[in-house]
Amino acid sequence: MKQDNAIEIHNLNVCVDDQRILKNINLQIPSHKITVLLGPSGCGKTTLLRSLNRLTDLYKELKVTGQIFIDGEDILKPRNDIYEIRQKMGLLSQKPYPLPLSIYKNVTYGIKLKGVKDKKLLDYNVEKRLQEVGLWDEVKDRLHSSPDTLSIGQQQRLCLARGLAVKPRLILADEPTSALDPHSSKTIEDLFKKLKDQYTIVVVTHILRQAKRLADHAVFMHFGEVIEQGSPDEMFSNPQSPELKKYLIDGN
Amino acid sequence: MRRRKRIEELFFKILTGLACYSLILVLGYIILIIFKKGINMLTLDMIITAPTGGYYYGGEGGVLNAIMGSLYIAIGATVIAMIFGVPAALFINSHLQHKPRMQGFIRYLLDALWGIPSIVYGAFGFMVMIMMGMSASLLAGIITVAFLITPIVIRTFDEVLCTIPRGLHEAALSLGSTRTQLAFKVLWKQGFSGFITAVLLAFGRGIGDAASVLFTAGYTDLVPQYLDEPAATLPLAIFFQLGSPIPEVRNRAYAAGIILTVIVLIISVSARLMSRKFSKTNLN
Ligand SMILES: Nc1ncnc2c1ncn2[C@@H]1O[C@H](COP(=O)(O)OP(=O)(O)O)[C@@H](O)[C@H]1O
Ligand SMILES: [Mg+2]
Numbered sequence: 001m002k003q004d005n006a007i008e009i010h011n012l013n014v015c016v017d018d019q020r021i022l023k024n025i026n027l028q029i030p031s032h033k034i035t036v037l038l039g040p041s042g043c044g045k046t047t048l049l050r051s052l053n054r055l056t057d058l059y060k061e062l063k064v065t066g067q068i069f070i071d072g073e074d075i076l077k078p079r080n081d082i083y084e085i086r087q088k089m090g091l092l093s094q095k096p097y098p099l100p101l102s103i104y105k106n107v108t109y110g111i112k113l114k115g116v117k118d119k120k121l122l123d124y125n126v127e128k129r130l131q132e133v134g135l136w137d138e139v140k141d142r143l144h145s146s147p148d149t150l151s152i153g154q155q156q157r158l159c160l161a162r163g164l165a166v167k168p169r170l171i172l173a174d175e176p177t178s179a180l181d182p183h184s185s186k187t188i189e190d191l192f193k194k195l196k197d198q199y200t201i202v203v204v205t206h207i208l209r210q211a212k213r214l215a216d217h218a219v220f221m222h223f224g225e226v227i228e229q230g231s232p233d234e235m236f237s238n239p240q241s242p243e244l245k246k247y248l249i250d251g252n
Numbered sequence: 253m254r255r256r257k258r259i260e261e262l263f264f265k266i267l268t269g270l271a272c273y274s275l276i277l278v279l280g281y282i283i284l285i286i287f288k289k290g291i292n293m294l295t296l297d298m299i300i301t302a303p304t305g306g307y308y309y310g311g312e313g314g315v316l317n318a319i320m321g322s323l324y325i326a327i328g329a330t331v332i333a334m335i336f337g338v339p340a341a342l343f344i345n346s347h348l349q350h351k352p353r354m355q356g357f358i359r360y361l362l363d364a365l366w367g368i369p370s371i372v373y374g375a376f377g378f379m380v381m382i383m384m385g386m387s388a389s390l391l392a393g394i395i396t397v398a399f400l401i402t403p404i405v406i407r408t409f410d411e412v413l414c415t416i417p418r419g420l421h422e423a424a425l426s427l428g429s430t431r432t433q434l435a436f437k438v439l440w441k442q443g444f445s446g447f448i449t450a451v452l453l454a455f456g457r458g459i460g461d462a463a464s465v466l467f468t469a470g471y472t473d474l475v476p477q478y479l480d481e482p483a484a485t486l487p488l489a490i491f492f493q494l495g496s497p498i499p500e501v502r503n504r505a506y507a508a509g510i511i512l513t514v515i516v517l518i519i520s521v522s523a524r525l526m527s528r529k530f531s532k533t534n535l536n
Contacts, residue, residue: 055422060350083428091426097419100441109437110427159423166427 006031006170006200007052012066014047014056014224021047023224025066029217034192034201036211036232039221040247045204048221049174051076052202053086071169087114089170090163090199095179096155098147099162103139106147106158110166129161133191153184160191164199171201177210189214208251212236220244286513290506298507303473308493310500315508320475321483322512324390326459329397330405333454337405338440338447344406345413346435349421359410365403371463373400378467391479393469400464401454408453412446413439448527456516462487486512 007029014022022044029035037045047056054075056062067074075085087110099106107126116122126143130136135157142149147158156176163171173192177185192201192214205211211218215232222243228235239245298314307313348355377396386392416439424438425431440447462485470482471492486508493505 053426055426058350058418058421058425060352083430086426087428089426091423093419093422095419097417097423099420099424099438109424113428113433162427 004031005029006070007202008067008069010067010069012048012051012064012068014044014051014065015063016061021062021224022051025226027219027226027229029200029202031200032196032198033216034196034203034214035217035219036215037202037204037219037221038208038211038215038247039206041206043221044224045206045221046174049172049202049204052170052172053089053091054082055091057082083113087166088168089172090160090166090168092156092160092163092171092173092176094175096152096159098150098155098158100146102144103147103150103158104143106162107165109162114166125165129165130158132164132195133157133161134187135161151184153180153187156180156184156188157191160188164195169200171195171199173201173203175204175206177205185210208236208248220247222247283513286506286509289503290508290510293500293503293507294510298504299511302475307473308496308501310498315484315486315489315504315511317473317475318484318486318489318508319511319515321390321393321469321472322459322486323515324476324483325393325397325465325469325485326455328390328394329401329458330451330455332394332398333402333405333458334451337402337409337450337454341406341409341413341450342435342439344410345416345439346421346431349431359407362403362407362410366407369463370400370461371466373397374464374466374468377464381468386480388468388470388482389480390469390476390483393465393483393485394479396464396468397458397461400461401458404454404457405450408450409443409446412449413443416442445527448523452520452523455519459516459519460487460512462491486515 005028007027009025009027009029012022012025012027013020025048037048039045047062050056050059051064052068052070052075056064064076066076068076070085070088075082099109101109104126107129108122111122111125127136127140130139135154138154139150139158147155150158156179160171171192177188180188189210192203195201196216203210203214205214212232217229218232218235219229220227220235220241220243227241227243228239235244236248239248295314297312299319300316301312301314302317303313303315304311344355344358348358373396377392377399380395381388381392420438420442421434424434429437465483465485465488469485469488471484471488472482473484474481476483490505490508490512493501493508496502496505
């Protein structure tokens with residue numbers, strides 16, 4: 001495995017009954033860059049992202065075959081420390097799902113699972129992570145109240161902070177701005193650009209403009225297949241496949 | 253055309269409104285009758301004393317024996333139902349989450365158990381009691397009522413748990429939770445109001461049910477002190493007094509009915525308030 005790839009996917013197939021949702025995906029995701037998975041709705045982006053932290057386990061009907069190497073080990077091998085593997089990645093979903101706990105405890109949830117109990121360390125983490133996502137000043141006076149009082153955009157940033165707290169290597173984001181207003185969306189996008197120095201980020205989107213704004217590496221998917229990938233400048237200015245050409249026209 | 257729509261709208265408004273308000277009317281009428289017949293007999297003695305010798309002929313005394321018996325049985329059974337029901341409901345919604353067929357089967361079974369008439373539970377409890385060499389007692393009553401209300405606790409709690417969005421499951425798991433941690437740290441908190449509703453419903457059913465305690469709890473004029481003593485219950489107290497030829501005693505049955513209704517109301521109102529309070533502040 002090359003050092004500069006955070007994830008290597010080999011021959012990944014996901015099927016439901018006799019329908020193939022993902023078809024022979026071969027993909028390298030470079031470290032410390034933002035990789036954008038772009039494609040129309042229903043092309044399998046979410047499924048691909050779910051495969052990366054084995055949330056596909058939650059759906060018995062999904063048959064996953066192939067290999068996904070993260071840190072040199074194949075995470076698809078049946079094994080019981082999937083919980084550790086999942087802590088290597090923070091997940092951001094389409095809608096924020098704060099845990100039914102206080103703001104403070106949302107951030108410490110993952111750390112506590114790791115066995116950290118020291119109050120000072122927890123306090124330190126809460127402040128640091130919330131500052132990282134630019135939420136500290138907004139919530140520092142109500143750390144122990146429910147996240148329900150936060151706006152959707154703030155909740156999404158809380159979810160990001162909560163994910164960062166377990167010290168992941170990767171951030172997986174599934175259309176993270178689709179429920180947000182333009183201003184909050186921009187905040188999240190700016191955060192990703194800032195965070196990519198420390199993390200490898202995979203962002204799923206169906207919004208072409210967002211892909212152009214964010215991507216260091218772009219992957220275009222269509223009907224469960226990776227059609228094209230490469231640097232966004234090249235790909236979007238000079239598309240090779242008819243599918244991407246059509247998508248670019250429709251998207252603009 | 254517009255006229256027709258208006259008439260149609262009015263017609264269905266009246267129809268649905270009638271259905272709704274007649275229900276409230278009937279309920280109000282029931283409560284009114286019980287209070288009208290029973291309120292004169294509802295003295296303090298009725299609540300704080302056990303029957304004396306001549307009670308069933310109109311003599312001194314009250315139904316403290318039945319109040320305490322009913323409370324003991326309902327509380328005991330609800331505690332047992334919680335101990336088994338809460339983990340069961342959490343299990344169905346965490347470890348079985350990716351096995352929808354098994355989930356469906358278990359839910360179907362529990363619904364079937366919920367639908368079994370309580371006299372059948374009574375007969376079953378009676379049989380178990382005999383098999384274990386016990387006699388009609390507080391304990392036998394508690395166990396039988398626990399059988400009756402455990403499916404209610406599980407399914408009511410479960411109904412709320414299964415509305416918790418998949419995204420929250422995924423969020424908790426992606427932070428590294430095991431399914432058990434998901435169940436006890438996240439689903440439990442998120443579904444807490446469902447838990448309260450479940451307990452309340454089960455308690456109400458347990459305290460008001462006559463058939464399940466008919467053979468198993470026995471009847472006595474004494475307030476039970478130990479688990480192996482027989483226990484009186486409010487539903488049976490009402491039943492026995494209603495069968496009396498003396499009008500005064502029959503009215504006492506209605507007074508006991510008021511007591512039972514008020515207990516259930518207090519429990520349900522306070523549980524609702526608690527649930528509301530907890531869902532706001534239960535953030536630890
Ligand atoms: N658990 C599942 N069972 C059946 N079909 C599924 C399941 N998950 C996803 N699919 C199907 O796979 C396809 C891709 O879905 P998804 O990965 O959510 O696409 P995207 O995120 O790109 O919109 C869709 O056609 C969807 O219906
Ligand atoms: Mg999707």
